[in-house]
Amino acid sequence: MLILRYRYMDESPMWAAHHLPLKEAVKVLEKTYDIQVTVAKNAKEEPLSRSKKLSYKAIFQGKYRARTFLASIITATQSMQYFAVGFYIPTISTLIFGKGMIYAIIGTLFFNLFGIIGGFTQSRLTEQVGIRKLAITGYTICSLSLVLMGLTGDTHFIALPILFIALFIFGQSFGPGAQGMTMATLSYPTELRGLGSGWGQGTTRIGSILGFYLFPVVLSIGGIYTTFLVLTIVPVIGLIATILIKWEPIGTDVEKEDKQGFESNKSFSKKSEVYH
CATH class of the missing domain: 1.20.1250.20 (MFS general substrate transporter like domains)
Incomplete structure (x- = not known):
């Protein structure tokens, strides 16, 4: 099962957009939905957000x-x-x-x-x-x-x-x-x-x-x-x-959905538009 998952499964496009470099996230998006993605010229290469340790x-x-x-x-x-x-x-x-x-x-x-x-x-x-x-x-x-x-x-x-x-x-x-x-x-x-x-x-x-x-x-x-x-x-x-x-x-x-209220004393950074 682990071998099959490693070989055939990708992370979700939403997770990839937040945590992977842009080029890798684009590959996941294209493979998942079988579409051609055009990256905006002003898109940043780094992920939208860094992983946060949540309780x-x-x-x-x-x-x-x-x-x-x-x-x-x-x-x-x-x-x-x-x-x-x-x-x-x-x-x-x-x-x-x-x-x-x-x-x-x-x-x-x-x-x-x-x-x-x-x-x-x-x-x-x-x-x-x-x-x-x-x-x-x-x-x-x-x-x-x-x-x-x-x-x-x-x-x-x-x-x-x-x-x-x-x-x-x-x-x-x-x-x-x-x-x-x-x-x-x-x-x-x-x-x-x-x-x-x-x-x-x-x-x-x-x-x-x-x-x-x-x-x-x-x-x-x-x-x-x-x-x-x-x-x-x-x-x-x-x-x-x-x-x-x-x-x-x-x-x-x-x-x-509005994410306010699920993380005390903090707020998640707003999502920016990556793909067009």
């Missing part, structure tokens, strides 16, 4: 505070619910279908097909629907699936738990599972994007640790179906947060 408090100031809270909740809750259920699908499959390696394998393959469908579906709808609405829809599906699984899973109708777990995996991939890091990345301008995505990765790991730890503990105490009911709290928290915090990065040009 994480930058993404908790001004208008970025609510965005960071929303991204944190989505990344943490989606990770927690997925690793609590998704990672233990082989175990859950044996509890539903019967003990044996073959049941674990078949169940895992079957349920993850719905994850593939959900992932491809959301990728086609993100630009039209938006990250926030997809996350709300996914959380709703996950919450209902876990509740219904917990209430009806111990019946004699084996089709019910199969259906509800499949719906949960679909809802996870369709909604918060795909939108967490997208929200954490697209909510900030270039100067803060690294901090935002790094913070999102950190909260994702916190959620995965809690999911790994809490699921088997609750499972050993209350059984599989009680565990599903308890786990419903997680997507409900994500659903409430996503409904209350009305932020949608799709369709918003965060690069042109």
Whole structure:
């Protein structure tokens, strides 16, 4: 992966314009958008700005505070619910279908097909629907699936738990599972994007640790179906947060927003026009 990224990926044109020499930034711009760039005669050769060391408090100031809270909740809750259920699908499959390696394998393959469908579906709808609405829809599906699984899973109708777990995996991939890091990345301008995505990765790991730890503990105490009911709290928290915090990065040009308020006692230098 590192070799492929080094060979085929460039920095973003916006980042290149701020941090690379002009000639290198032009090459990135031309390659990224497949266009011919004419550099203004009075353009300066040095980058627009030098790299500044920013602390994480930058993404908790001004208008970025609510965005960071929303991204944190989505990344943490989606990770927690997925690793609590998704990672233990082989175990859950044996509890539903019967003990044996073959049941674990078949169940895992079957349920993850719905994850593939959900992932491809959301990728086609993100630009039209938006990250926030997809996350709300996914959380709703996950919450209902876990509740219904917990209430009806111990019946004699084996089709019910199969259906509800499949719906949960679909809802996870369709909604918060795909939108967490997208929200954490697209909510900030270039100067803060690294901090935002790094913070999102950190909260994702916190959620995965809690999911790994809490699921088997609750499972050993209350059984599989009680565990599903308890786990419903997680997507409900994500659903409430996503409904209350009305932020949608799709369709918003965060690069042109007023940056006042995200860096204390300092102001970023104004961007000058480089390309014509």
